[in-house]
Amino acid sequence: MLMIRLQRIGRKNDPAFRVVLTDSKNSAKSGKLLEVLGSHDPRHKEKTQLDADRIKHWIGMGAQPSDTMHNMLISTKIITGKKVNALPKRNPQKKKR
Secondary structure (H helix, E strand, O other), X not given: OEEEEEEEEOOOXXXXXXXXXXXXXXXXXXXXXXXXXXXXXXXXXXXXXXXXXXXXXXXXXXXXXXXXXXXXXXXXOOOOOOOOOOOOXXXXXXXXX
């Protein structure tokens, strides 16, 4: 399955991300990507650049955005819907005997 996800680039303590289209079985750092769809700089909110036409094209072809990308696409009004919780679910504490 194809995924639209963030790939971290940039040096230590200076994060920057690429928005990439890749197979879900590839790791984010493997470099095996099909297309670069934009970039995101979390330190400068106005520096987020997304190729909306290509993102809509790939979603129409069946690509699934990651939870974080889904929320980002809703914030930039590329897609509509509700945001999802991108944080992992907490496991309940086990009681010690």
